[in-house]
Amino acid sequence: MAIVSIVAVYAIYLVIILIAAHYLGIFTAKTEYTRKELTDMKPLVDTIRGKMTMKYSISLVIIVVLVTSLSGILLAQIPHWLFQSALVTAALFLVLPPVRKYFLDRMVVSSEEMGDTAANIFVKYCRFIILGYGTGYGSGLMFYWNENREMYFLWFALNIGVATVLMVLTARSVIAER
Numbered sequence: 001m002a003i004v005s006i007v008a009v010y011a012i013y014l015v016i017i018l019i020a021a022h023y024l025g026i027f028t029a030k031t032e033y034t035r036k037e038l039t040d041m042k043p044l045v046d047t048i049r050g051k052m053t054m055k056y057s058i059s060l061v062i063i064v065v066l067v068t069s070l071s072g073i074l075l076a077q078i079p080h081w082l083f084q085s086a087l088v089t090a091a092l093f094l095v096l097p098p099v100r101k102y103f104l105d106r107m108v109v110s111s112e113e114m115g116d117t118a119a120n121i122f123v124k125y126c127r128f129i130i131l132g133y134g135t136g137y138g139s140g141l142m143f144y145w146n147e148n149r150e151m152y153f154l155w156f157a158l159n160i161g162v163a164t165v166l167m168v169l170t171a172r173s174v175i176a177e178r
Helices: 002-029 035-039 042-054 058-076 087-105 114-148 153-176
Strands: none
Touching (some): 114 153
């Protein structure tokens, strides 16, 4: 039953992050909005569907997101303040983009080396690694707090707030990416 709860929380949390990223894009693009722009979710769905079919391999996105989400969920279950804080999520958010840029500058297009292939996959799916881990961490933290209530609510609220803001920014960069 716990797995069903975590999956439900994960799905709802991911949808909230994507909707918040969509509205962030709308609100930063201009100052006046029509009712249709604010209520229509079709552009968000079309953008995500278009990116998944044109730019990325859907199977690789699913694998990357599942693996990183599972690690985020599992780390949030460790009863230690470090793992139940948004520090790991913030570190990934701050460290992985410069590492991605470093590998992008030195990208090898065709090579038989496994390291080059792994680096190319990392460069292409870096944002999904961050998004998957952060969403998994957030849903795991919500589940842990709901089940155990061993941490203070303010600590939980601060960390889930920080993780959500970082995930919205990451999702926005995925959606806005050309």
